[in-house]
Amino acid sequence: MDRIKIRGGKVLEGKIYVSGAKNAxxxxxxASLLTDETIxxxxxxxxxxxxxxxxxxxxxxxxxxxxxxxxxxxxxxTYSYRTKEAxxxxxxxxxxxxxxxxxxxxxxxxxxxxxxxxxxxxGCAIGxxxxxxxxxxxxxxxxxxxxxxxxxxxxxxxRLKGSHIIFPGVSVGATCNILMAAVLAEGETVLxxxxxxxxxGDLANLLNAxxxxxxGIGxxxxxxxxxxxxxxxxxxxxxxxxxxxxxxxxxxxxxxKIELVNAQAKTLRRPLQVLKDMGVNVExxxxxxxxDAKGCELVGKDIMTEPFPGFPTDLQAQFLxxxxxxxxxxxxxxxxxxxxxxxxxxxxxMGANINVHGHASAIVRGVKNLSGAQVMATDLRASxxxxxxxxxAEGETVxxxxxxxxxxxxxxxxxxxxxxxxIERVKDNEEE
Numbered sequence: 020m021d022r023i024k025i026r027g028g029k030v031l032e033g034k035i036y037v038s039g040a041k042n043a044x045x046x047x048x049x050a051s052l053l054t055d056e057t058i059x060x061x062x063x064x065x066x067x068x069x070x071x072x073x074x075x076x077x078x079x080x081x082x083x084x085x086x087x088x089x090x091x092x093x094x095x096x097t098y099s100y101r102t103k104e105a106x107x108x109x110x111x112x113x114x115x116x117x118x119x120x121x122x123x124x125x126x127x128x129x130x131x132x133x134x135x136x137x138x139x140x141x142g143c144a145i146g147x148x149x150x151x152x153x154x155x156x157x158x159x160x161x162x163x164x165x166x167x168x169x170x171x172x173x174x175x176x177x178r179l180k181g182s183h184i185i186f187p188g189v190s191v192g193a194t195c196n197i198l199m200a201a202v203l204a205e206g207e208t209v210l211x212x213x214x215x216x217x218x219x220g221d222l223a224n225l226l227n228a229x230x231x232x233x234x235g236i237g238x239x240x241x242x243x244x245x246x247x248x249x250x251x252x253x254x255x256x257x258x259x260x261x262x263x264x265x266x267x268x269x270x271x272x273x274x275x276k277i278e279l280v281n282a283q284a285k286t287l288r289r290p291l292q293v294l295k296d297m298g299v300n301v302e303x304x305x306x307x308x309x310x311d312a313k314g315c316e317l318v319g320k321d322i323m324t325e326p327f328p329g330f331p332t333d334l335q336a337q338f339l340x341x342x343x344x345x346x347x348x349x350x351x352x353x354x355x356x357x358x359x360x361x362x363x364x365x366x367x368x369m370g371a372n373i374n375v376h377g378h379a380s381a382i383v384r385g386v387k388n389l390s391g392a393q394v395m396a397t398d399l400r401a402s403x404x405x406x407x408x409x410x411x412a413e414g415e416t417v418x419x420x421x422x423x424x425x426x427x428x429x430x431x432x433x434x435x436x437x438x439x440x441x442i443e444r445v446k447d448n449e450e451e
Contacts, residue, residue: 181206
C-alpha cells in the first residue's frame, strides 16, 4: 500500500483551491437515479469515493460520461449521469462494503421503481451508524422492509406515500435518503428534525432544479410536495467545507498563511471562530478565506462536536492535532460518533500529550515538540490529523494506509507541496 512521507518544519504559505465537496457529491450522484434524463454535475472532486459510487451506479445501469473541466480557472471533473432504465435494483455487497454512502441509492430506487435490495453498508470504523432511522421513515411512507442474509429488502406497492416524519435524532444520511424518496412520493412529506448541513441544501437545490417542490431548505423542517416525474438538470457541486477546514488547520499548525480559494465562510462559522479564539487571524473575501498564523502564539480552546451549524465531527481530529501545538490544555468532546479518537495512539507515538476519557472526550495539552514516526491511518479524517502532525514534527513522518486519504482529499500532496510542504507519496513498489 502507498505511504506518505513528510519532513516537518516548513512554514506553509500560498494559495490552495478548495475542491468540490465529497459529502455533497455522493448524494447528488444518487439523485440522478430519480429521472430518465441526464444529470450533469460540475466541480466534482477526483476521489476514490466518487469512483466507487460511479461503479455502483454503472452496475445499476446508469450511463456515465466523464469530462476534464475547468471551474473558476481550476481543473475539475464534470460527470453526466443518465439512467434511462435501471438494469438492476440490487446494490451488492462487493460495492457497498467499500463505502457507506452507497446507501443513498435506497431512497431513489424505491421511489422510482418501488424496489431495492441493498447490502448492509460498511465505511470508516468510527462507530455504529445504524440505518434504523432511514428504514423507519420509509416504512412510514408505505415501504415494506425486511433484512435477510445481510441485505435490506425494500419494496412498495405503487408509489411511496407522503408522511409527517419526525426524525428521532439528527441524521445527515437519513435526511438525504428520505428527501430523495419524498420527491416522487404521492402527496406531501414533512421532515422534522432534519439535518441542516450545507450538503443537504445542495442536494435540495439540485432536486428543485430537476422539478421537485422542496421548501424550508437550510432549516430543520423540510416540506416536500411529491411530483410524478423529474427531469434533467445541470448543477455545480458546492465547495468542500471539510477540506477547507483541514487546510485552514495546516496554515495554523505551521504558523503559516494560506489563502483558501473557493472556500465558503458561511459553512465554517464555528471552526473559524475557534481559530480566532486560539489567536489565528482569519480574513474573509468574496471568493476566499485567508488563514494567517504567522507570528501568532496560539492558546488551546475547548471544542465540542455538534450537528451543523455546530462544530463538525469531520474536523475534530484535525483541530485536536492543532491543540498539540498551542499553549495550555483543551478538552475535545465528541458527541456524534463514539469511536472517533483512534488517531490518538498514533499521535502519542509522535510525542503528543493526550488523555482520552471513555469514548466521549480527550484532554489535549500542548507540547514543545512532536517527533516524526511511522504512523497508521485509521479513518479518513484521522489520516489528515496525522499529516498535520507530520508537518510540524521534527524529522520524518511516514503515514501508512493512505487509501483513507484518497477517499476525501483530492491531490493532497500536490496541494500541500504548492504551499511549501516537504511531502511525497511513496508507492509500495518503491524503496524508501
